[in-house]
Amino acid sequence: MTHDGTRSSPGLAPSPSLFQDGPRLSVLLPVPVDAPYDYWAGPDLATLVPGDVVRVPLGQRIETGVVWGPGAADLPDHKLRPVLERLDSPPLPAPLRALVEWCAAYTLAPLGQVLRLALSVPEALDPPRPRAGYRAAVTDLADVPGLRATDARRKALAAAAGWPLTEPPPSAATLARRAGVTPAVIKGLAEAGGLALVPVVEEPVVPTPDPRRPGPLLSPDQRAAAGRLRAMVGAGFGVALLEGVTGSGKTEVYFEAIAETLAAGRQVLVLLPEIALTARWPARFAGRFGALPVPWHSDLPRSQRRDLWRAVARGRAPVVVGARSALFLPFPDLGLIIVDEEHDGAFKQDDGVPYNARDMAVVRARTGDLPVILASATPALETVLNARTGRYRHVPLPRRHGGARLPDMATLDLRAHPPEKWSREGVPAQSFLAPPLLDAMVETLTRGEQTLLFLNRRGYAPLTLCRACGHRLHCPHCSAWLVEHRHRRQLRCHHCGHAIPTPPRCPMCDAADTLAACGPGVERLAEEVAARFPQARTVVAASDTLAGPASAAEMMERIEAGGVDIIIGTQVMAKGHHFPLLTLVGVVDADLGLSGGDLRAAERTFQLLHQVAGRAGRAERPGRVLLQTTDPAHPVMRALVEGDAERFLSVEAETRQALTMPPFGRLVALIVSGRDEDAVVTAGRALAASAPRVAGVEVLGPAPAALALLRGQHRHRLLLKATRDVRVQPLVRDWLGATTLPRGIRVRVDVDPYGFL
CATH class of the missing domain: 1.10.10 (Arc Repressor Mutant, subunit A)
Known part of the structure; x- marks a missing residue:
């Protein structure tokens, strides 16, 4: 192990005679290292304890780190360098330090890299400027x-x-x-x-929520569920699955657990997967508790993140609502964690440390001996099995609140009801809406109600090709097609962000006016809707049309107030929203997402379509959902129409168990990447040759990744598959340690991969 902390430079190495007056400490730095470094704490810093934030020399620079514990005894005193100062910042709490260690051990990420998640705003550690x-x-x-x-x-x-x-x-x-x-x-x-x-020196004023403020009248089902959640507060570690159908009032139920925690004087963390949800959730919270929660997400200005980080660390932020990174905030007295929409794939981080915030929330709750509530209408299969086996408490909400009933669902077989062409300026144009869906939209508009057309594809068209030579416009840095964004007049890669102006001529054959858009995105769908329903007030809701939480909140308020007739949206519209006038949901391409060989393709599609269907008929007006599909007999479509989630999950579980796939088996993905494709291939073969040969373990690959080129990096993938009783982390650690890789090659390890791109 390399101890960079022992490197000396002129003027910084202390006299050996001084060591008798101070302890030897280990300090973890937020850099990609696997262990803390040893330093010496002089007499004026002899009271340092684990969690204290300090500045130390590292090579020729000064770094901020965290005291991790006593130092080791394997280095001579004269090689140690001194801790320079203790910062006036609250110590990193012990439960958070334990989470950092657990996360690093589980994901095989460097310990210091995980610490960086907890010290994500370095300027917050400096004294505030007066x-x-x-x-x-x-x-x-x-x-x-x-x-x-x-x-x-x-x-x-x-x-x-x-x-x-x-x-x-x-x-x-x-x-x-x-x-x-x-x-x-x-x-x-x-x-x-x-x-x-x-x-x-002014600290930002954080409003204090009032837990005694009366909430809405709960139904008997809601009161029973709220009572079970309240009983968990203050009773130590425990996990509850709050499973409620869409519109059952899960938020109001877990608000009762928040009230119980606030009454006990402790902090609460609520994790949400989508920034659009983060935009409206605070208003609901303020309506219940009379004050806004503290937000935490990447769209906040850096100065605001600095102030809020300090407020959390000093215990002045009673409730934080945010994205997955909020899990690593330094709560000194956390009493409850809630993971809303716990099934959502956005909780899995793919860049940097590849952790799943839902799973790490359970770990954080265990390290802090506090309860965690996982809420969803369509919980993940892993969560369902944990509830069935008694590891998690199951708190069901089987009925919609206020007498509303679930929407009627039906499939539209596109083979029997093909979309009919429409005319654009006298020229026939391709249609993507089947006649029965169009008829339903007319009826809905006539009644003064709202329609949501759901298509989980941003932009105008996913592919542009030349009609003359067949050339397809693709990203030069990724093995992906460029997506047309007609309003911006550009083609964009949704993986690396590369963008070019829409060319007037084919870049391959130089033919003019031959580039054709293939397939629909939400912008192209909006074009058809505008032509067919010119009097309707229409909005497009996608991640690239919502500039941030404020923009999302403004749009949601317009929809809720009835200022919009037709919403055309991606998955940002699929969950968490309550629009009383929304009675019709049309899923334009229900089959999208079922192909591609993804382990969780069927489960994800079922969850997404169930959630988007749940936007319809949430008030007194009945709702209707039409699923456009070319395969109405698919198990996902049948489960949705029949409302039989239990049968679908049982079949999905049986299929995975037969294949020893998660949650009945373990997967670890190794993604080999580099700019030299030949070196990547060589490295992949070397890894395969040295793969562990252990009972219950199978290594698949190497093979090109689904995105074989990403951001200029060639990528090959190996997949380690193991039975549940195999401890995969030591196997993978030894495997990588025994393999010599070419220069310029990087191997990224993803334990429990969620996606397979």
């Missing part, structure tokens, strides 16, 4: 030698003298407004000695 405040330094301007007593200066001094001592000193701009003068007068009076300049 602003300039002003107070009166004299009682009369005559007390300031050589200063002319103008009317403006008298007003400024009077305003400063009258400022309440219980409030922080005002800024120059604030005091100037109070006095009716310019900020220059304030600053000039301070320079002359009439006002005293006072540094002011």
